[in-house]
Amino acid sequence: MTKRKFKYKSAFDIIGPIMVGPSSSHTAGAVRIGKMARDLFKHTPRKLIVTFFGSFAETYKGHGTAVAIVAGVLGFETNDERIPDSLEIAEQQGVHVEFLVSRTPTDHANTVNLELIDNTELLNLTAISIGGGSIQLTEINHHSTLLEHSQGNGLLLTTFEPQITLPNVREALESPEFIQVQELNKETIIFVETVSDISQKLLAKIKNLPGITTVMATTG
Known part of the structure; x- marks a missing residue:
């Protein structure tokens, strides 16, 4: 590690x-x-x-x-x-x-x-x-789920439609850097790092984006 x-x-x-x-x-x-x-x-x-x-x-x-x-x-x-x-x-x-x-x-x-x-x-x-x-x-x-030199806040998303989800998440977050995308059972899981503060308001906003099924902060 x-x-x-x-x-x-x-x-x-x-x-x-x-x-x-x-x-x-x-x-x-x-x-x-x-x-x-x-x-x-x-x-x-x-x-x-x-x-x-x-x-x-x-x-x-x-x-x-x-x-x-x-x-x-x-x-x-x-x-x-x-x-x-x-x-x-x-x-x-x-x-x-x-x-x-x-x-x-x-x-x-x-x-x-x-x-x-x-x-x-x-x-x-x-x-x-x-x-x-x-x-x-x-x-x-x-x-x-972490970047090598992590400086921002971690975010995890799951989706059935990654091709729709990725552009929408980029637009919603400040300076997002996508760590990786992988399959989790029947869904796609996406790890993101962003300088945006991951507030409950932001989590709710992202959760309402098309194609999103789960949103959670990976730290906190």
Whole structure:
């Protein structure tokens, strides 16, 4: 993995979100990583394999990271009181969950890889919890979502019509640089970096563009 800078966006990121504890980076960030995977996969998987690295590998049980990841994959938000019971809920919903630990060195201590599996679909996602509940997506299906010298804000889009989507996104964003385009199950996934602030207003604007099915910031 290439050494990269992982950044906070504001002081509010350090304070962290409203959440079920005990830790913003080990719990709230983990929920958000799981939820990001769920939003991309678009439904509950039949099988979830979670591999923890670094600090996560040492503390995932005691700090609630395991239940937090599963909660996010089930679609829970960071303040959902069902988070501590997510493993039982996943079992009730027929989701087989497997936890693994890797000693492979990573660029950030709080790194996790998720593999969501269904009968016909697969999503492999790697992300980090950078503190205060903020996260950064680093890989999807083993392809990096980051530029070599990242200076802007990351954005991920999915679409069924990339030939329509790409020109519209270029027009909507300030100085976009398209990292890569790849297939994700039946959709096309597009990674973008832009100097534009990725606000909820901007996300809503892009989501309403023709052909867009998913929009999310890859950092924050």
